[in-house]
Structure formats: C-alpha cells, structure tokens
C-alpha cells in the first residue's frame with residue numbers, strides 16, 4: 001500500500017469512530033509541540049506478542065508527522081532467557097537483582113528486543129533510531145541490587161536531535177555509570193525519569209491488557225488522581241501490579257503540567273485513544289496539588305530556595321529560614337511556592353513565586369486560590385515595575401504606592417490596621433539580592 005493511501009485508510013478508519021473534526025483537533029494539538037508530543041512506554045510483553053499492531057500504530061503517527069519517544073521494557077523475555085540458561089535471579093522490592101552474569105544477558109536481550117522494534121519499524125519506512133546506552137547517566141541504586149542504575153541525568157539532547165532530524169528514538173532500558181559500565185534500569189522508572197525530563201503532552205503505557213479494569217472487568221475510562229486515587233488504591237480487586245503503576249503515574253503527574261495526561265492502552269487502540277475524545281483505554285489526569293507546610297525539611301528548603309531564586313533571578317539571604325513564623329505553600333510539582341508570615345494576626349505574603357516554565361498553566365492561580373481560601377486578611381508588597389502587578393490589581397481589595405513599592409491588601413477594613421500594615425510592608429528588609 002503506498003504511503004498516502006495508508007494515511008487515508010487509517011484516517012477513514014478513525015473517522016468511523018468519531019468525527020473528522022475531532023481527529024483534526026488532536027492532530028493539531030499534538031503537532032504543536034515537536035519533541036514534546038509523547039513518551040510511549042512499550043511493555044516487554046507487547047514486543048513478544050503484539051509487535052504488528054504496535055508497528056502499524058506507530059507507522060500511522062509517523063505518517064501524520066508525529067514523532068513520539070519510544071522506550072521499551074524486556075523483563076518477561078529476560079526472565080525467560082535466564083531460566084533457559086539456568087542463571088538464577090531474584091527480585092528485591094520489584095526490582096531485578098542484577099549480578100554481572102544477569103547484566104550480560106540483560107544487555108543482550110534488551111538490545112535484541114530493541115532491534116526487533118527498530119527493524120519492524122524500518123520495514124514500514126519509519127526512520128527508527130536505536131538508543132542503547134549513553135543516555136541515562138546513573139549511579140548504583142542500592143548495593144544489594146547489584147548493577148541496577150538510579151538515573152541521575154538524562155542526555156535529552158541526543159533524543160531531541162533524533163526527533164528534529166525526522167527520526168523516532170527507540171530507547172532500551174539500559175543506563176551507564178561512567179563510560180564503560182552498563183547498568184540495568186527498570187523500564188517504568190526510566191519512563192518516569194524520561195517524562196520528567198521531556199515534559200511531554202502525553203505519556204502512554206502500551207500493555208497487553210490496555211487499561212485499568214474494575215471488579216466487573218469493565219474498562220475504567222477515566223481516572224482523576226485528585227478525586228479517585230485514594231478510593232481506587234483501597235480496592236481489593238485492583239491487583240498490586242496495577243497499584244504500583246498507578247502510584248508511579250501519580251508521582252509522575254505531580255511533576256508534569258496540569259494539562260499533561262497519561263494513557264494506558266494497547267497498541268491496537270493507540271490511535272483511537274489519541275485522536276478521539278472518548279479514547280479507548282484508561283486516561284489518567286491530575287489537577288494541581290498544593291501542600292501547606294508549617295516547617296520544611298532540608299529537601300523542601302532546597303526546593304523552595306531554588307523556586308524563589310529562579311523566579312526572582314537573585315540570591316536568597318541565607319538567614320531567610322531563621323524566622324520561624326513562616327508558612328509555606330508548595331506545589332507538589334515543586335514549581336511554585338508561596339511564603340507567608342504574620343503581623344498582628346494578619347497574613348503577610350512574603351513571597352509568591354512560580355518558575356517561568358510553569359507559567360500559563362493555571363498553577364499560579366491554583367496556589368493563589370489555596371492561599372486566599374485559608375487566609376481572610378492578607379497584605380503584600382511588590383516592586384512597582386513587577387509584571388505580576390496587573391494580576392495583583394485584579395485580585396486585591398486595594399493598593400497603595402510607597403517608596404518604589406506597591407502595597408496590596410485583601411480583607412483589611414480598619415484604616416488604622418491598614419496604615420500599620422503598609423508601614424510594616426515598606427519597612428521589610430530585602431531578602432533577595434541581585435548581582436550588580
């Protein structure tokens with residue numbers, strides 16, 4: 001079948017499932033993001049038993065100009081091979097203990113599985129590029145696990161380069177320590193790390209079963225982490241493997257923009273899942289989650305410092321955390337924070353920061369709403385030339401300019417109180433310094 005005929009056939013097939021308008025909407029949405037379209041995890045079992053559907057779904061994406069990042073597993077095949085060769089192996093907390101001997105077989109098997117996908121894609125004229133090693137820089141996860149990598153850094157440039165030259169990277173779950181030592185990495189963990197690095201529109205898990213099923217074996221079409229997660233995790237009928245996966249998906253969504261989503265589906269339904277509203281699989285979405293903290297542990301402190309310093313482009317005074325009446329709002333994704341103190345039982349918003357890559361996603365609004373829902377009287381100051389002032393002017397009850405500052409407030413009715421607050425705000429020492 002020639003190329004454009006193939007495209008027409010598939011579009012027609014999809015159109016029989018929903019309107020062409022709907023399909024075009026998704027085509028447009030996914031096309032806007034070059035390398036950020038999708039990270040697709042191909043489960044090891046899929047390579048063994050569903051390669052044909054996988055390849056035709058991916059060939060269609062390629063046909064319409066969408067280049068996902070493929071990462072695959074290989075666990076089932078590896079176990080099979082180790083058994084065949086009578087090499088003993090075990091698991092520790094769901095991770096394969098990887099001796100030198102296991103590692104050699106793992107490398108061989110994962111490369112082999114990688115080649116299967118790559119050559120099947122090439123047969124369909126898809127420019128698939130194998131990526132085996134040299135992309136996940138690791139350290140040893142845990143001595144007891146042997147050669148299992150914990151990802152420290154990802155060479156995302158290599159992936160982006162492949163995509164921008166029109167290729168589709170097919171990545172094996174193999175990492176490196178230094179230049180000569182390979183390590184085994186858990187495919188789902190690698191997917192998570194990769195998705196955090198790439199921040200794709202979609203993360204897709206392709207498996208044999210193709211979704212989350214309820215107690216009646218009915219496919220659960222939508223899961224909203226905020227509303228459904230807790231109840232779902234309490235269900236006896238949800239098997240432990242799926243719980244583990246959902247747990248990981250939740251962790252991932254906590255780190256991605258709120259419009260990102262994760263789909264679990266099977267190769268045959270991939271395009272229906274992507275290009276129709278109803279989809280065919282399980283769609284998992286998050287919503288912003290924001291924690292309020294009375295004190296910070298050292299990791300949280302570092303996070304808040306880096307959010308503040310990157311959004312204000314300065315250096316935070318090292319005594320900043322000395323004052324202990326501070327309260328912190330911290331987004332689960334570690335990309336926004338509000339710090340408050342209080343003055344005469346009135347809340348003083350000392351910092352409000354959203355890192356630049358997270359702006360425009362409604363995260364700032366969600367932070368703001370959470371803070372204002374918990375405090376009725378609030379005042380804060382901002383430099384007169386700060387771009388956020390137009391937002392502040394919209395949400396405040398009033399503001400006053402003084403000494404190069406604008407002082408804003410909400411819920412403060414008494415004039416005496418207000419004057420005290422304004423004076424207090426103006427007098428606060430600077431806590432961020434800027435290089436001259």
Ligand code: ARG
Pocket residue numbers: 026202221222261263272273274275276277278279280281282283
């Ligand atoms: N096509 C849309 C997407 O990929 C919606 C998918 C809906 N899927 C579902 N299982 N409810 O984001």
